[in-house]
Amino acid sequence: NAGVMQNPRHLVRRRGQEARLRCSPMKGHSHVYWYRQLPEEGLKFMVYLQKENIIDESGMPKERFSAEFPKEGPSILRIQQVVRGDSAAYFCASSPGVQGGLLETQYFGPGTRLLVL
Amino acid sequence: LAKTTQPISMDSYEGQEVNITCSHNNIATNDYITWYQQFPSQGPRFIIQGYKTKVTNEVASLFIPADRKSSTLSLPRVSLSDTAVYYCLVGDKGAGNKLTFGGGTRVLVKP
Numbered sequence: 001n002a003g004v005m006q007n008p009r010h011l012v013r014r015r016g017q018e019a020r021l022r023c024s025p026m027k028g029h030s031h032v033y034w035y036r037q038l039p040e041e042g043l044k045f046m047v048y049l050q051k052e053n054i055i056d057e058s059g060m061p062k063e064r065f066s067a068e069f070p071k072e073g074p075s076i077l078r079i080q081q082v083v084r085g086d087s088a089a090y091f092c093a094s095s096p097g098v099q100g101g102l103l104e105t106q107y108f109g110p111g112t113r114l115l116v117l
Numbered sequence: 118l119a120k121t122t123q124p125i126s127m128d129s130y131e132g133q134e135v136n137i138t139c140s141h142n143n144i145a146t147n148d149y150i151t152w153y154q155q156f157p158s159q160g161p162r163f164i165i166q167g168y169k170t171k172v173t174n175e176v177a178s179l180f181i182p183a184d185r186k187s188s189t190l191s192l193p194r195v196s197l198s199d200t201a202v203y204y205c206l207v208g209d210k211g212a213g214n215k216l217t218f219g220g221g222t223r224v225l226v227k228p
Contacts, residue, residue, distance in 0.1 A: 004160070033215065042204060042218035043161065056215060091160045093216075106216060108160025 002027065004094050004109035012115045019079040019086070021112045025094030031055075032075040033093045033106060034067055043091060049075060050097065082116045089113050121205045126223040135192040137222050139205030142186050147209040150181060150188045155202045155221070164203075165190070192224075200226045 005024040035043040048056040049069040069075040093106035122140040153161040178191040202221040
C-alpha cells in the first residue's frame with residue numbers, strides 16, 4: 001500500500017509564475033490536508049479537504065492560493081503569481097476519515113520544496 | 118487551541134533514554150496529546166497519542182500526569198537514526214482535525 005505521494009518533489013518558479021503541487025492520498029483515504037513549512041519552523045496548517053469539498057481553509061492566504069480535491073485524481077494546491085515569500089516546503093497529509101473522538105492520525109507525504117527566484 | 122511549550126533542542130548519546138517534556142497548561146477536556154517525529158527533508162510521522170496516564174507502543178511511551186498540563190515523550194535506548202525534530206500537539210476532533218505544530222524539539226543523538 002503506497003503512502004502519500006507528492007509531486008514534484010522540487011519545483012523552481014520565477015516570480016509571477018504559477019505553481020501547481022499535486023498530492024495523491026493513501027489508498028482508502030478520503031481526507032487531505034495541506035501544510036506549509038518555512039525553514040527552521042514547524043508546519044502551518046493551510047487547508048483541509050474531502051472529495052469535492054473544502055472543509056476548512058482557515059490557514060490559506062486569501063489571495064493567490066487555492067486548493068481542490070476532485071472526485072477523480074489527486075489533490076492540487078495552486079499558487080498563482082508566486083512571490084519569493086512563497087518559497088517553502090509544502091506537505092500534504094491524508095487520513096481515512098473514520099468517525100470517533102480521537103484525532104485521526106495523519107499520514108504525511110515527502111513534501112514539495114518550492115523555490116521562487 | 119491549547120498552546121504547547123517544549124525545549125528547543127536536546128542532545129543525547131546512543132543507547133540512552135530521551136525524555137521530552139511538553140507543557141500545555143490550557144489543555145481542554147476533549148483534547149488529546151499527540152507526538153510526531155520529523156526527519157530532515159521528510160514529512161512528519163505519527164509516533165504516539167494519549168489522553169491520560171501512560172501509553173506505550175513499539176516506538177515510545179507517553180506519560181501524562183493526572184492534571185494533564187504536561188506530557189513526557191520517552192524514547193528508550195535511542196540510536197543515531199532517532200535524530201529528528203519531535204513535535205507535541207494538543208487538540209480534538211472538534212478543531213476540524215487540523216494539526217497545530219509548534220517549534221518542536223530538535224533531538225541530536227551522538228555516537
